Each structure stands twice: as C-alpha cells, then as structure tokens.
Amino acid sequence: MTYESKTSPLPAASAAGFPPGSAEASAEKAAPAAKFDPRKRPRNLTDDQLLDLVQRQTFRYFWDFGHPVSGMSRERSNVAYDYGNEVVTTGGTGFGIMAIVVAADRKWITREQAATRIYKIVRFLEKADAFHGVFPHWMNGATGKVIKFGAKDDGGDIVETSFLMQGLICARQYFTADTPVERDLRNHILWMWENVEWNWQTQGGQNVLYWHWSPNNGWSMNHQIHGWNECLITYVLAASSPKYAIEKPVYDQGWAVGPEFKNGKEYYGIKLPLGPDLGGPLFFTHYSFLGLNPHGLKDQYADYWQQNQNHTLINYAYCVDNPKKYKGYGPNTWGLTASDSYKGYAAHNPKEDLGVISPTAALSAFPYTPEQSMRALKHFYYDLGDQIWGEYGFVDGFSEQHNWYAKSYLAIDQGPIVGMIENHRSGLLWKLFMSSPDVQRGLTKLGFESPQIIRK
Template identity: 75%
Template sequence: MLKSKFYFLIPTLLVLISGMATTVNAQKKTAEGIKPELKIQKNLTDDQLLDLVQKQTFRYFWDFAHPVSGMARERSNVAFEYGNEVVTTGGTGFGIMATIVASERKFITREQAAARTKKIVDFLWKADMFHGAFPHWLNGETGKTIRFSPKDDGADIVETSFLFQGLLTARQYYTADNATERDIRNKILWMWEGIEWNWFTQNQNVLYWHWSPNNGWSMNHQIRGYNECLITYILAASAPKYAIDKKVYHEGWAMSNTFFNGKKFNDITLPLGFDGGGPLFFSHYSYLGLDPRGLKDKYADYWEQNKNHTLINRAYCIENPKNYKGYSAKSWGLTASDSWQGYAAHSPAEDLGVITPTAALSAFPYTPEYSMQALRHFYEDMGDQLWTEYGFADAFSEQHKWVAKSHLAIDQGPIIVMIENYRSGLLWKLFMSSPEVQIGLKKLGFSTPTIK
C-alpha cells in the first residue's frame, strides 16, 4: 500500500545500480557554502560528532540544492532517463526543517536560512499544483511537473503532506517582523489554505493518494495504514478550509488488514503495521514534526510503536538469520534505500544484506544509545568507505562488497531532523505549536502533552 520510497517506483529507479549511475557535479562553492570535513576524527565527543554529522549532511540541502528553486534534488546521482533538474517535494519539506536546524546550530545565519526558505516558497507559489496539492517531482528550473510514473503526473498528497510538515514548521519558526519572514508566513498560509484535502476522498471515507489532469483517478490508490502516511491524515484533518471528516481517518486509514498487529517479534510487541515492522522510515517521516512522545489515540501509543519498531529492526539485524557479513549490534538498520541490485524497501521481510545509515541515525530519539553505537561504527570504523561531502553514503553491503555512490534527500533529511529532535526537540516543538495541527489532532481523537 506504499509508494513514497519503494512500492510504486518507476522502472528506471528499480534498475538503478552503482555501475549505471554517474555523479552529478555539485554546485561550485559559493560565499555561503559549508566546507566539508572529510578527514575522520576519532577523538570527538558525542556532541561534537552529532554536530559534525548534522552539519555535513546539511550540505546536501545547502550546497547541492537546485540553483534556481533552492529545492532539494531527488538524489545526488543520475541514471538512465533521470535528469539533473528533478527536485522532490517531500524531500524539500525535510530540507526546510534541516535549514531551521542549521540556523539554530549556527551552521548558517538566520538571515541566510530565511532567504533560502523564501526562495523555495516563492518558487512553489508559482509551480504546478493540482487542487492545491503538489506532484511528487518538479522541474527545479521551470516548476513544471516531472512524472513519477506513467500515470503519476499530477497531485501526490502524501508528498504534499511531507512538504507541508516542513512548511508549517517554518511558519512557526520565521516569526520576525521583517519583509522576508512575513512573506514566508503569508505564502505558506495561502498555499496551506488552498489544499483541497476533502476533494481527495472522492466523497468516500478514505483518502486517495493521486490525481492527474491527464489520467484522473486511474491510479486508484487508497491510503490505508499502517505506514509512513499518518501525517497525511493529520494534516488533512487540520486543514483550515478543506479538512476531512474524522470518519475518513477512522474508516479509511485505520480500517486495513495491515493496520493492527499486536504480535511479538524477538520478544518485542509491535502494536501496528506489517510483521517485523516494515522499513524503518515508517517511524521517521511522519514524526519529523509530529511529536510521538505521549502521542496516543484509541489505536496505539505512538512512542511505543516507533521505539518497538526500531528495537525489532535492530534485534533482527543482531539475530541475522541470513548470516550476512557485517550485521551486528553496532551495524544495523533496514529501511528503503539504494542497494546493490537496485532500489528496495529493506526490512526483516525484505533483507538483501544492505545496511542503510539513515535507519539507525534517524532513530536517535527512540534508541539513543544504540544509535550512537551505530553512528560511531559508521564514522570511526567505516568512515573511509562511507563518509562523504554530504554525510554518509546512502547504503552499503559488506556481504556484497558494495557501497552506494548516492545520497537521497528523503534519507539525508531525517538524519538531521531526528538527531535534532533527540538533542533539543526543536522541530517537534515548532510543528506541534501550530494551532491548526492541535485542532486536527483533537478532532481525530489524539491526546498528547503538547496540546494546550
């Protein structure tokens, strides 16, 4: 039932392998560029190492951003029929949140952060949208839709929700009384008000993922849980003008044969979702802004859900039933990423011997001790293979003697954001302070300590 990272990928991504990919030349360093630190330093404190990882990973969104739009490029390499102009809406939402982190951590100034965010918002304001929703991919120069698959050439409300999780967080952050930050807030509000979430129900009690001006509803993809799309329903319920009814959440999202679980895996109970938990990005994407601490509804405690999902994933890697080389208590993390045979949604149910650093690193809020073990292993023990100018390579397999020659916006962004949520809760505080989000959560029956 998923698409944003794997299940409905176009064939060119499925056949992407390192031998077919050619690195896109990074933009020339400008006065506002961030110098990469490529020499491995083995005497860093935990805080120094976290600073370094956040700062260098942020270069993907800062130095490698599309020069015209400021948006995040889909990935750092290209393959057959996959051009340099492709920017990603969801990944840009993650990058907008990463830019707030960079501002607060003084990697860049607040003025630089606001100027880049305004550049993105101004571009989106003029870009293709459909009933207020954006497509998965845009041309970063023209703002025109680049189709994700033959019939996916219009609105994608899941990617739109990832984008607006970032934009609403930015609206809560850029509160200064100056022309730049006022314009950011105003345009975000106007675009937010214009998304016709209820139209994407087709008058049924479920959301539909896609609509195309050329193909209509022909993809016919209902969004049902449990997966990465919880934020889509929460934003749809929070919308100021075109909100969904609570029945759409309870009868659509929560009524699925992949919603409830309750089984034990490695003696750890999984409340919701696929057996084994599925890829770890389920516990990241919706929770970059949505604070899972104390977040509950009648179906689950979402902190328990995400922590247990992470622990199950790590325990599987330690158990290593397929005896892959390199799996251990300090080398773990299965989630969707590039692999030695193409793009795959790595999980206990689809284990190809590939470890993806974003899986363990974006889990810092849930498993800080275990995530730090993994971080030190990736950086100190394997840094000569994995550490690059944009942070860690997307994935690696010791079994197959393979390291990705790529970085993906949707993998790099959560590393920065979730490490920051572990360190300060910054993005959680900002997003949860949105009055509309609080209204939407109440409407759907959620309780959380952050609701006033």
C-alpha cells in the same frame, strides 16, 4: 522501483560547508575546492561533536546541493532513470526545509539566510504545477513542471505534499520575527497551506484519502491510503486544514482499516501494536514524526511512542540475530529501511533483507534508541568512514556481504538524519510543529491525546 545508478560529478563544495555568499565562501573561491577525502575526517570527537558534524555535513545536501533556480531539494545526487539533473522532490524538500530550520537554530547559517532560502522555495512553488493545491512527487527544479513519477503519476501526490507542508509549518512557526522577509515568508506559507484541497483527495466524499489525482488520468491510479505506514502525517494534516479539512470518519474508515494496520504480535519478545510482520522499513517511524512528537501521542489505536520505539527495537534485534548470516550485521551495524542497494532501490526490512544497511535507519532512530544509534554512528564513522562518509554525510546504503558501497545520497534519507537527530537533542522540530494551532485542532478532531495539545 529500480534506479539505474549512473554517478555524475557532484558540484564542488567546501569541506567546511560555508553558505554561498558568506565571507568564508568568497575567500574559498580563490582556490579550487579540493576533492573531499573521507580519510581526513576528524577523529577523537565527543559524542556531541560527532552529532554536530554529522548533522552539519548532511545538511549540506540541502544547502550546497539545493537546486540553483528553485532552491528545492534534488531527488538524489546521481543521475537515475533518464530524467536528468533537474529533478527535485516535493517530500524531500519538506525534509530539507526542516534541515534548514535546524541549521539556522544551530547557527551554521544565519537566520536571514535560512528565511531567504525557504522564501525562494515557496515563491517558486507558487508558480509550479499543482492540482487542487496538491503538488506532484517530482518536478523540474528550473521550470516547476511535473516530471512523471510513473506512467500515470503525472498529477498531485497528497503524501509528498504532506511531507512538504510538515516542513513549511515548522518554518512558519520558527520564523516569527517582525522583519520583511519573515513576515512575507509566514504569509506565503499560510496561503499555500490554506490552498491545499485535502478533501478533494477523497474522490467525491468517500471516507478514505486517495494518494494521486491527475488532470490527464483522473483517479485511475486508484491508490487508497490505508495504514500502517509512513502516511499518518497525511491524515493529520488533512484534518488540520483551515479550509479543506477531512472529518474523523475518513481517518477511522480509511486509514485505520488497512490489512496491515493492527498487529499486536510479539517479535523477539517485543510487542508491535501496528503494522506488518516485523514492522516493515524504519522510515515508517521517521517521515511522519519529524514534526509529530510521538512522546505521549495516543489515540484509540496506539501509543505512538511505544509503536515507534518497539518497531525500531525489533529492527535492531533482527539485525543482531542476523538469521541470514550476513557479514557485518550486529549491535554496531544495523538498520533496515528503503534505500539504494546493489540491486537498485529496495524497501529493506526484515521481510526483504538483501544484506544492505541504510545509515539513515539507525541515525534517524536516535530519539527511539539513543544508545544503539550512537553505537552504530561511531562504527559507521570511525570504522567504515573510508567507504561510506562523504561530502553530504553518509551514503545511502552499503553491504559488507557484497562489498558494495553506494555513491549516492537521497533527499528523503538525508533529511530525516538531520531532523530526527535534532529532535533527539533539542526537540526543536517537534516543538515547532506541535505548537501550530491548526495541527492541534486536527489532532484533537481525530481523537489524539498529547501533552503538547493545549485544551481550551
């Protein structure tokens, strides 16, 4: 996919990031919001203060820049392709919901504000286009109508839906108070979760999940979901469904047979159990593991903590080795994953290295490589911040080699920064997601072990 970047003005928002409707936000309305100036960013912060600032600033992408009608997460901050300003993203909204839960827990917004925003999203989705309970990749944030992601991709996307449901399950486990808004939110999330026909995506009972189905094009995209990649959560949730679950053979014969599933080789002296050579883009270690806790998570194929940590360490070692001699690469500047680049959108990884560093790669890796990630964060913020720090956190990518610095932010890259830093700090999202009885049942069905699974 190639995105054409035509930067459009971002909506005015306060540097403090006060929630709309708060007394602070009302007071700010008396004067026009000043244009964000990265040169005025706070200095000499403690590590905790820096993490707070980065999480909170990045959260504003989902709070201040959320779609005004639906509350859903916009695909990106700039206009790309010709799809206009209304495009919201299903998976990115799931990541945004998790960011809102983090914000409530850290009291950047009130619990009621968070529950109300997520309830708004859920009620919008109940009226939006869905296909056997499966939502499309993109939709119009004002109308809920499908926006095509590709020529035939105008129906349900089970992977994007799994990212959404991961976030909604976290929200349902968090908002447990006996208040009208939290009770209603839990009920509506449950109905939506129960309504997803995961087994429909096996195309008539095959032992594999298919990524897409469309009422106009049927199964013609014919994209089977094999591992190893970002889609583990899709199989886990498909097995966890209360009404439309898949069985273990779908996992074993669909997911675990991909041509790049088993690896077992060493790179830079580090063994990689699963995945393509040198590991692939780092989002493989982020998207499924915002909710799934990889600590002690094992099945017959891998130890998923070892898998994710080693993948990250290989990515880090490659950037330090810097075989293409790109300017800037090193212990303080590392992290290859899918993001914008000077050539358009690219799935950056050691096998597709364009000299572009994506800040989300190292920052979302905090649970796996805390020391290396903190070094990168300090360098990104203190040394490169004039170029890459903005009103929604760090921009999507940069290349010192090509003197290129993105102006864009993407939901699927900003969300994991908030969520994975929080998992590093408190384990909040891991605790919430893994506490779901449905998730525990699905993991057990697929043969997973985890300290979080309660055996009955």
